[in-house]
Amino acid sequence: MATEAKRAKVEEDSEPSPLQNFLQWCNQVGLTLSSKVYVCKGGTVAEYGMLAKDNIEEGEVLFIIPRSALLHQGTTKVSALLDKEKSSLESSSGWVPLLLALLYEYTSSQSHWKPYLSLWTDFKTLDHPMFWSKEERDRLLRGTGIPGAVDTDLANIHKEYTDVVLPFITRHPDLWNKDTHTLELYTKLVAFVMAYSFQEPQEEDEDDDEDEDEEQEEKPSNRPMMVPMADMLNHVSSHNANLEFTPDSLKMVCVRPICKGEEVFNTYGQMANWQLLHMYGFTEPHPSNSNDTADIPINNLHKAAAQGIQSDVDQQLLDEKWEVLCQMTQGAFVFDKSGCLTYTELHTFLKVLSMSKEEFSEFKENEGWEEDDDDDEVIALAFSNEGLPGLKASSKRLIHEAARHTLGSYRDGEEHEVGVDSERMLMEDKAALAKLSRRQQNALQVRYGQKNILLKLMALTMS
Missing domain, CATH: 3.90.1410.10 (set domain protein methyltransferase, domain 1)
Structure with missing residues (x-):
C-alpha cells in the first residue's frame, strides 16, 4: 500500500x-x-x-x-500571449512556446518559478556535447554519431531563434529583451529542456478520425513540460x-x-549511452547500460557490398540496387547487445543485394514484392545474436565487413584507430580513469560500449 x-x-x-x-x-x-x-x-x-x-x-x-x-506554456505568466500568437510560434521542434516561457520566467525577478529555476545557476552544470568545442567533439566522439547530431541541433537552434523567436521577442519589448534573451541563453534553455523536461504519454484511440487526431495534437498534455522535483x-x-x-x-x-x-x-526511457550524452550530458558506466546500441551507417553496408566488384556490369547493378534501397531508408542499422533492432530494414537490404540481375528487374517491375511471405518473428530471430551465425555466408560477410568499416571510424586526434583493448585497460584502471576529464570519461563510455557491440557482431558473423 x-x-x-x-x-x-x-x-x-x-x-x-x-x-x-x-x-x-x-x-x-x-x-x-x-x-x-x-x-x-x-x-x-x-x-x-x-x-x-x-x-x-x-x-x-x-x-x-x-x-x-x-511549468509549461499554459502555466506561465505570459501564457495568454503565447496562446494568442501560437500560429507565429510554430517550428520543427515544437518547443518555441515553452522556451519563450522559460526565457521570460528565468530572467524575471518576480517569477513564481524563481525558487525552482534558481537551482540551475546559469545552467553551468549542463555539459551536453553542444557546449563542447567542435574540435573536442570531433576528437573524442568521432564515429559515435554524436558530432553530426550536434551539428544538426545547433543549426536548427540558430534557425529557430533567428526566424521565429527573435522576431517575436522584438514585437514584445515589454516582456522580452533581445539583449537579455540571447541566442546563447536560448541554446542553454534548449539543453535544459532536453535534459529535464517530460512529455505525457498519450493513449491512442483507434476510433478517432483524422480530425480528432489533429485535435489530440493540440492538447496541452502533448507539450513538453518542466516537472519540479x-x-x-x-x-x-x-x-x-x-x-x-x-x-x-x-x-x-x-x-x-x-x-x-x-x-x-527514475528512467528517461530506453536510452543508449550516445543518446544519454547527446541529450542529457552524461553516460552510464559500462556495462550497466542494458539499452546501449551501436549504429552501422547504411553507407558502410554499401562499402561492404562494393568490395570485390571487378566488372562495370556488376558495379552498375549495385548502383541501381542502391538507388532503390536508399529510397527506403537514409538512416542506419541499429544493433544492441542482443542483435539487430532494425532487422526488417537490414533483411530487405540483404535480400535485394543478393538478387541476380533478372530477380532485381522483376523486383523493380513489381515495385517491390507482391507478397512478402517472410514472417516477422522469423526475421527477428535470424538477426538476433542467436540467429546471426546461421545466416547464409554472403549475408554474414556483408554484415561483418560493414561492422568492420564502422569500427574503423573511431579514431583519435592523431588519426589512428584506438584499440578496444587499450580502452578496456583504461576502463579497468581506476586511477588512470580518474585522471580523465568528465568529458573524456563520458566519451570513453560511449566509444567503448559501441565498439564492444560491433566486435561481438563481427565475431558472430565470422565466416
Whole structure:
C-alpha cells in the first residue's frame, strides 16, 4: 500500500540555500514528499538527487506534484500571449512556446518559478556535447554519431531563434529583451529542456478520425513540460521509480524495493549511452547500460557490398540496387547487445543485394514484392545474436565487413584507430580513469560500449 505523502520538509541547515528555497516553494505549491526520502546536493551520481531515509516497498508513492506546479506554456505568466500568437510560434521542434516561457520566467525577478529555476545557476552544470568545442567533439566522439547530431541541433537552434523567436521577442519589448534573451541563453534553455523536461504519454484511440487526431495534437498534455522535483531524480536503465500521470497530479512511484541510503532513480526511457550524452550530458558506466546500441551507417553496408566488384556490369547493378534501397531508408542499422533492432530494414537490404540481375528487374517491375511471405518473428530471430551465425555466408560477410568499416571510424586526434583493448585497460584502471576529464570519461563510455557491440557482431558473423 502506498505510503501517505507528507508535506516536503527542508532538510538540515547545511543544505545549500537554493535547495532550501526550492523545498519551501514545494510546500507552498502543494507538492508533497514522502517522509522516507529527501533531496540533497552531493552523495548522488549527479549534482542533485534523491536518497532513501528508510526502506521503501514497491508501490509506495515518493512524491505527488499537483498539475498547477508544472511549468509549461499554459502555466506561465505570459501564457495568454503565447496562446494568442501560437500560429507565429510554430517550428520543427515544437518547443518555441515553452522556451519563450522559460526565457521570460528565468530572467524575471518576480517569477513564481524563481525558487525552482534558481537551482540551475546559469545552467553551468549542463555539459551536453553542444557546449563542447567542435574540435573536442570531433576528437573524442568521432564515429559515435554524436558530432553530426550536434551539428544538426545547433543549426536548427540558430534557425529557430533567428526566424521565429527573435522576431517575436522584438514585437514584445515589454516582456522580452533581445539583449537579455540571447541566442546563447536560448541554446542553454534548449539543453535544459532536453535534459529535464517530460512529455505525457498519450493513449491512442483507434476510433478517432483524422480530425480528432489533429485535435489530440493540440492538447496541452502533448507539450513538453518542466516537472519540479521529478527532474531532481537521476536516471539509470535499472531504475527503481517511475513517474505516473493522473488527471489531477503526477506521482513518482517506487517500482521495486529501495533500501535505506540507496539513491532513487527514475528512467528517461530506453536510452543508449550516445543518446544519454547527446541529450542529457552524461553516460552510464559500462556495462550497466542494458539499452546501449551501436549504429552501422547504411553507407558502410554499401562499402561492404562494393568490395570485390571487378566488372562495370556488376558495379552498375549495385548502383541501381542502391538507388532503390536508399529510397527506403537514409538512416542506419541499429544493433544492441542482443542483435539487430532494425532487422526488417537490414533483411530487405540483404535480400535485394543478393538478387541476380533478372530477380532485381522483376523486383523493380513489381515495385517491390507482391507478397512478402517472410514472417516477422522469423526475421527477428535470424538477426538476433542467436540467429546471426546461421545466416547464409554472403549475408554474414556483408554484415561483418560493414561492422568492420564502422569500427574503423573511431579514431583519435592523431588519426589512428584506438584499440578496444587499450580502452578496456583504461576502463579497468581506476586511477588512470580518474585522471580523465568528465568529458573524456563520458566519451570513453560511449566509444567503448559501441565498439564492444560491433566486435561481438563481427565475431558472430565470422565466416
